[in-house]
Amino acid sequence: MTTEYIKKQIKIIPRIPLEGNIDITYRCNNKCLHCWIRTEADYKEQELSFEEITHIVDEARKTGCRQWSISGGEPMLREDFTEIFDYITRNCRTYSINTNGTLITPEIACLMKRKGNKMIALYGASQKVHDHITGKPGSFEATMRGFSYLKEAGAGFTVQLVLMRDNYHEFKDMIKLADSLSPYYRIGASWLYLTRCRDKERNKEIIKQRLSPEEVIKLDEPDIFYEENYKKNGDCQILQDDFLFASCIGNRKDFHIDPYGKMSFCCYVVEPSMRYDLKNGTFEDCWENFIPSLWNKVQGGEEYRKNCGSCELRESCKWCPVYGYLEHGRYSAKVKYLCEVARENQKFKEEWMKNNRRYYRCADITIQVDSELPINKDTFHAKIKAFEVNGPGKENIFIKHHFYLPDIKEKDLEKEYYRKPPWAIYKKGGNWIYLGISNIEGDNSLRQVAVFNNDYTRGNIYNPNKEMFYCMKNSGSIAFFPSDQLLLARVMANRNGFYLHSAGVILDKKGLLFAGPSTAGKSTMVKMLKGRAEILCDDRIIIRRWSEGFKIYGTWSHGEVPDVSPNSAPLRVIFFLEKSKENKIIPLKDKKEITKRLLLNLIRPFVTVDWWEKTLTVLEKASLEVPCYILKFDKSGKIIKLLEEL
Numbered sequence: 001m002t003t004e005y006i007k008k009q010i011k012i013i014p015r016i017p018l019e020g021n022i023d024i025t026y027r028c029n030n031k032c033l034h035c036w037i038r039t040e041a042d043y044k045e046q047e048l049s050f051e052e053i054t055h056i057v058d059e060a061r062k063t064g065c066r067q068w069s070i071s072g073g074e075p076m077l078r079e080d081f082t083e084i085f086d087y088i089t090r091n092c093r094t095y096s097i098n099t100n101g102t103l104i105t106p107e108i109a110c111l112m113k114r115k116g117n118k119m120i121a122l123y124g125a126s127q128k129v130h131d132h133i134t135g136k137p138g139s140f141e142a143t144m145r146g147f148s149y150l151k152e153a154g155a156g157f158t159v160q161l162v163l164m165r166d167n168y169h170e171f172k173d174m175i176k177l178a179d180s181l182s183p184y185y186r187i188g189a190s191w192l193y194l195t196r197c198r199d200k201e202r203n204k205e206i207i208k209q210r211l212s213p214e215e216v217i218k219l220d221e222p223d224i225f226y227e228e229n230y231k232k233n234g235d236c237q238i239l240q241d242d243f244l245f246a247s248c249i250g251n252r253k254d255f256h257i258d259p260y261g262k263m264s265f266c267c268y269v270v271e272p273s274m275r276y277d278l279k280n281g282t283f284e285d286c287w288e289n290f291i292p293s294l295w296n297k298v299q300g301g302e303e304y305r306k307n308c309g310s311c312e313l314r315e316s317c318k319w320c321p322v323y324g325y326l327e328h329g330r331y332s333a334k335v336k337y338l339c340e341v342a343r344e345n346q347k348f349k350e351e352w353m354k355n356n357r358r359y360y361r362c363a364d365i366t367i368q369v370d371s372e373l374p375i376n377k378d379t380f381h382a383k384i385k386a387f388e389v390n391g392p393g394k395e396n397i398f399i400k401h402h403f404y405l406p407d408i409k410e411k412d413l414e415k416e417y418y419r420k421p422p423w424a425i426y427k428k429g430g431n432w433i434y435l436g437i438s439n440i441e442g443d444n445s446l447r448q449v450a451v452f453n454n455d456y457t458r459g460n461i462y463n464p465n466k467e468m469f470y471c472m473k474n475s476g477s478i479a480f481f482p483s484d485q486l487l488l489a490r491v492m493a494n495r496n497g498f499y500l501h502s503a504g505v506i507l508d509k510k511g512l513l514f515a516g517p518s519t520a521g522k523s524t525m526v527k528m529l530k531g532r533a534e535i536l537c538d539d540r541i542i543i544r545r546w547s548e549g550f551k552i553y554g555t556w557s558h559g560e561v562p563d564v565s566p567n568s569a570p571l572r573v574i575f576f577l578e579k580s581k582e583n584k585i586i587p588l589k590d591k592k593e594i595t596k597r598l599l600l601n602l603i604r605p606f607v608t609v610d611w612w613e614k615t616l617t618v619l620e621k622a623s624l625e626v627p628c629y630i631l632k633f634d635k636s637g638k639i640i641k642l643l644e645e646l
Contacts, residue, residue, distance in 0.1 A: 017063050025078050026043070026258075027043075033166065048259060072099075075099060086111060127140040129170050130167075156183075156184075161187050164209035194327055245298055250295070303333065356371050357370050364568070400459070403468065404463075485499055493614040500540070501539070509569060512575070529643075552568060577631055585629050585631055602619070
């Protein structure tokens with residue numbers, strides 16, 4: 001197959017190498033029990049020179065690379081590390097670096113003040129355990145010294161907890177130690193890979209150090225919401241003819257370079273024929289020609305089809321062809337340990353779906369609510385229970401509740417669009433960011449953070465802590481906002497709909513809408529109709545336009561009258577309420593007047609130009625297609641007879 005044909009098959013439009021990963025040495029001053037990449041031999045003379053590295057960085061930058069990850073081995077073993085680090089970080093937008101921290105000096109710490117992600121490995125909470133894992137006496141003390149140099153220099157860093165059988169008993173203490181060192185820590189790889197050099201004795205030790213499948217899932221709980229809504233398609237997916245790397249290459253925006261100048265699409269690719277020699281070629285040739293040529297190089301064959309290719313747990317499995325190669329020397333080979341992890345993963349997902357996910361349907365839109373904490377019968381108010389359904393619908397939006405506040409600094413956000421308590425609203429990278437701010441002068445703390453995609457169909461809502469979840473018992477908002485109109489009123493604009501200050505009922509299978517501001521008599525009207533009509537809601541109603549006409553829908557955002565219904569009906573008439581000493585229904589013919597009255601009662605979320613344009617279009621159609629009246633009434637109930645006659 002030609003490269004051009006391959007590009008068309010995997011839809012590489014565009015294909016840009018945005019992120020580079022470079023291991024600048026495989027040498028290390030530690031001899032960790034779990035290390036899959038360290039080499040016993042000293043290949044120092046074969047490593048890329050400083051000049052060769054800078055040339056590669058320059059070539060990659062011309063092709064689009066703006067982000068680098070630096071690792072090893074231990075990258076600081078190189079005598080020219082500071083020069084390499086300085087050059088790479090000066091020539092990229094952002095960077096990350098992995099190190100064991102033992103070789104950090106005050107000079108290096110000052111250099112690492114440059115904004116980026118510094119990950120320092122921690123292998124135990126005590127000197128005894130840490131040094132046992134690293135195989136290097138004094139490594140714990142050296143790592144602590146490295147942490148102190150970074151703190152003295154004001155260089156922020158992340159503590160990376162690397163867990164295995166011989167240090168898992170110190171896990172909680174490792175977290176406490178990490179918290180004392182930095183505001184940030186993360187869990188490293190939850191399971192261990194076998195060695196790239198296929199050393200049998202070291203592999204025996206790595207297998208011995210692997211955690212149980214239950215412990216692996218506990219460390220790396222599946223983020224189902226992310227997998228379903230944000231994870232890129234093609235991660236280890238196999239295309240037609242079981243080409244094992246086809247989709248992986250097609251969707252890749254990153255690359256890996258080993259210490260000797262060999263480049264491929266993934267750091268776990270160790271087979272020489274799958275790597276391109278940059279010392280005898282160009283970065284552009286590798287990215288544009290060599291890597292795409294690997295698209296159909298490896299087929300799974302019968303072994304893959306009989307095992308991983310037909311396994312019902314495939315979607316829950318961490319298996320990848322490169323792991324098969326590291327484990328058995330065959331890309332198509334299954335990894336039994338990962339089969340066990342997959343079974344535990346599937347069990348976790350099933351329990352999570354049962355306890356942490358709910359579906360609510362409003363205005364023919366299903367809202368999937370996920371939560372890091374289990375949702376129980378008391379989480380949301382009973383009125384919302386009426387809107388609960390068993391699963392997704394034709395139109396779906398997705399929100400997830402987190403119970404921590406992300407590290408967001410307003411100065412790092414892009415343009416501010418709105419600021420009035422309780423919200424400051426920004427847009428960054430195609431996402432709308434809502435910061436819950438205080439109305440107390442001088443109080444700069446955040447109450448809540450919400451991040452929505454551009455059309456508000458996906459959102460992550462960050463609440464301050466777990467305690468808030470329990471304080472929000474019987475919440476009247478599935479978003480834990482003062483009202484869900486912030487979300488729904490935005491969503492409606494893209495669905496030929498709008499949210500109106502109004503009461504709605506179904507009378508003789510027809511939808512009647514009573515619009516008006518507070519004190520206009522919406523609740524009074526509903527009370528008079530109680531028993532004669534089905535009450536949808538007495539304060540907030542959603543209107544949507546379909547090919548057959550307008551429909552009204554109940555919501556759970558009620559006023560005085562707690563009766564609500566998830567049902568809907570064809571909208572037959574709109575009444576604009578006016579309290580009076582007489583009972584009278586006056587037809588409205590002036591379409592501009594109708595539009596004006598609708599606008600006065602329109603519920604407005606954060607308003608943008610596109611929202612206004614879409615909403616006004618639907619409002620104008622409603623004024624033309626739906627009969628409208630002024631309804632004057634008193635509390636005698638005589639108006640009901642007039643309504644029934646109408």
